[in-house]
Amino acid sequence: MNKHIHELVTDGSDYVVKLRRHFRAFPELGGQEVETQKKIIAELMAMGLNPRSAAGTGVIAEIKGGRQGKTVAIRADIDALPLQDEIDQPYRSRNAGRCHACGHDGHTAVLLGIAKVFSAIQEELPGTVRLLFQPSEEKFPGGAIAMIADGAVEGVDAVIGAHLWQPFEVGTMGLTYGPMMASPANFTITIKGSGGHGSMPHQTIDPLYVGAQIVLALKSITGNLVNANELAVLSLGVFSAGDTFNIIPDSATLKGTVRTFAQSTRETIFAAIDRMCSGICAAAGATHILDCYYGYPPVINNPEVAKIVAKSGEAVLGKTAVFEMSPTMVAEDFSYYQQQVPGCFMFIGVGNTDKEIVYPHHHPKFDMDESGFSHGVEILVVSALNLLQA
Template sequence: MDIKKEVALLNDELIKLRQDFHMHPELGYEEYRTSKIVANYLEECGLEVKTVAKTGVVGLLRGREQGRTVLLRADMDALAQTEMNDVPYKSVYEGKMHACGHDGHTAMLLVAAKILSRCRDQLKGNIKFVFQPNEETAGALDMINEGILENPRVDAAFGLHLWTPIESGKIGLVAGPTMAANEEFELAIIGKAGHTSSPQTAVDPIIVAATIVQSLQTVQTRESSVLTPTLIMFGKIQGGTGRNIIADKVELGGTIRYLYEDEVRNKELLKEKFERVIKGICAAMRAEYEMKYIPSNPSVMNDPKMVELVRTAVKETLGSESVIVPYLCMAGDDFAEFTHRVPSAYYFVGTGNKEKGTDYPHHHPRFNIDEDTLATGVELHVRTALAFLND
């Protein structure tokens, strides 16, 4: 099979799929329209299709001969964000937008499934095409808990992410820790309400919260090695009802990100430092606090052997290994759950092109992708799956 020719013949369909998904973004576990389109498409390709984890879809392609099973994954969910792009395929839903590339991920894996289904007689083993809901809030684990790594048992997993920080035509790939582990948290600072004219009669949770936000920066800059990246970030803060009222409570939320080899041990140490600062400030300033951690994902951990398969696929797709850049980042992705269970590789397809306006960061209201890079992602999906099964 001429893979490049097959990809080229389906390029218009690929772009049409991506733009349709972009126009109709759906939040985590609300991907009803998307999952229906995905399921119908896979069934038309002759795959065994089932729904998993509410809106997730798994398509199983069985090869002619028995062998190993490889998993290819795409995420489907969008973000609660209003799009600011002026394009014909702009989101039709106010407050919802594909600002992370998942529309492209879904389209690329669908087209890859169609191409691979046409060569099932050449396959030694099986391919599971996993279309995952709720990546932004860790939906992979729900799919795993519902058994997608079994029947047949998955031997390896591959995934990719369209990535605007990397120039179009480049591929980000590295073995070992690749994307950061992430702990999300909700923190409530509880004070005592009062009048702003008499602060001595109250306990002001706003100034307590401000002190905590400032002081926690020392955990990442003074208590963590620069060789073990650590980020503590607050994404929201809410409190108060009036300009002349001392609030009784302030609520904060944020993330703790880290990229460690010894992840389990260091995570617990980091959380101890984090809470020590909060507890100490609250005690000193007569406030109380409530802390809740929201389960998120560990780090993405790339297997060296799987990385070499991707490296070969890149060379075959783009003609040279020189397009590969050693790239890792502090963003998180719950593909990590697969990497901690089976040998895996997760890599970045550069889609940043300033002239096309696709150089905005992920989660920006003007985020968009260079659609010329979609074909690259399809071909890499196809080549990595074939390489693993026929190795």
């Protein structure tokens, strides 16, 4: 069977690359993937499948095998980023300010390639494969919740998904047997002071000065207040205040992110943020408001499913090409599916320094080695087949 699968994947490799280039050229943001949805449905219908819309702009399709068995779901995210595409390629984005700079164009094309393979062996299939084309992964609260509400994992025995991953060289695959991706939380700190003329700072409560002290204080939290055995990140991305050189503003705003695996660690960090802001503001006569938004839960792979996926990856890439990676602090709403059924997420390498494919995810010049797409198709197909028979 695996030899036949490899032949089908090889035969369909141009199809997957062509689709990926189409999706890269016509990216759509989360919740707006109207044309993307139409294209996915058209391709699936051309294979003789009966897809349905889900979660607004998502798609669910099933391939029922000729033999009774389990049900395995495979998920791909389909949305793009609000970013101007800067690659020098014919498939550069034609939608201004929209770019598939995270690889979701490849994820969508790979899942369509998987559909093509399973459609070709449908009669031999020992169970059912459910295809989940999910919108809005990049946009809180994520599209997974809505997909689940629309029956994405109803009756499913296992769910798998993959991220085409530029930091890993093409021909490799990484995964974990437990915690893999962190839970994100965003926060905004609004500092209220009292503005005035820049020549008379003694008549003001300067929120810029207060904010600068808060920035320095917050950077000490993960190093000094979090257990060294706990993974945690606190990063600031915005510090804004005023717009004129000689006017001290009334307020300043800080925005940042906290990434953790344990809820208790997150609670420790946010308690420290609030405590430090209170103390620094009180000393200066200012006040603050802390607004928090808790994002996706952490991605935690089911060990038994991960073992089957790892063995499947080894069958495709070779034993030395599949490795246990360290957990990463990036986030994924794939975790919501894992809260419902046993699941495994993996990273499949698409980086290639020889081809100058070196720009990271979310960079306007991000690209992928397209030879890695066939690896993604084959690994996920073999994984699903092995899970159906586990």
